[in-house]
Amino acid sequence: MxxxxxxxxxxxxxxxxxxxxxxxxxxxxxxxxxxxxxxxxxxxxxxxxxxxxxxxxxxxxxxxxxxxxxVQPGVFVPRRRSEFLAATATGLTRPGAVVVDLCCGSGALGAAVAAAAPHPVELYAADVDPAAVRCARSNLAGGAGPAGARVFEGDLFAALPDALRGRVDVLLANVPYVPTADIALLPPEARLHEARPALDGGADGLDVLRRVVAEAPVWLAAGGTLLFETSERQTPTALAVVRAAGLAAADIRHEDLDATVVTATRR
Missing domain, CATH: 1.10.8.10 (Ubiquitin-associated (UBA) domain)
Structure with missing residues (x-):
């Protein structure tokens, strides 16, 4: 117009x-x-x-x-704060790196990493929500991402090909981390129009994270890193979960974006 x-x-x-x-x-x-x-x-x-x-x-x-x-109706809308997660992951890529965007939603994180990486990466993405998978396939096979990206539907790692076990260099997992009791406090745009499984992280907000961290060591390559976003309040518990799984843990904070990223690296 x-x-x-x-x-x-x-x-x-x-x-x-x-x-x-x-x-x-x-x-x-x-x-x-x-x-x-x-x-x-x-x-x-x-x-x-x-x-x-x-x-x-x-x-x-x-x-x-x-x-x-x-972004289709009902699909989780990528937040600006998550640009910090994408940028942190991009900094860990190398030529030919295997990158997985787990709980991918629209595929925004994977698309951002593939677009910003200074060299080609091998990109995979997965989500349990069929609407999100359709959206991610549109984004990652089109102008927003590499044409060769593969997107799978299923529950966390169960959706991925077994051939990726022990090969993943960068594992992005923007898991839901809102405590169940706090869902009612979210803005109506999220509470009423985004799929609840993309928001609800269980009693303390870390239920899905625990599942991801428990399996991550099997999928990460030596020196590979899992990255996820969490709240500042949840960071100490998230770090403890990572260390209990035998992964090296660190947290990074971006004050302007109010974003906290935790990295978990296979030793």
């Missing part, structure tokens, strides 16, 4: 979004105007956003690490 012909319309969209409680109404209006092709389509998008649907689900994509990632 032409920006030059829509000053009044843009103001109207901003006002509607503000009234609906959208904090970044100006930025969202810009995205909605650029994503729509007709006034009718714009009106439908604005109504959907004002009703509480995530902006990314409304327009069908999310901006992540300089990429446009397709």
């Amino acid at each position: 032409s920006v030059f012909a829509s000053a009044t319309l843009r103001s109207s969209v901003i006002s509607r979004l503000r009234a609906a409680g959208c904090v970044f109404a100006e930025d969202e209006a810009r995205i909605l105007l650029s994503a729509s092709t007709t006034p009718a389509e714009l009106a439908a998008m604005v109504s959907s956003r004002a009703a509480g649907r995530p902006l990314e689900h409304v327009v069908g994509w999310a901006e992540f690490a300089g990429l446009r990632i397709a």
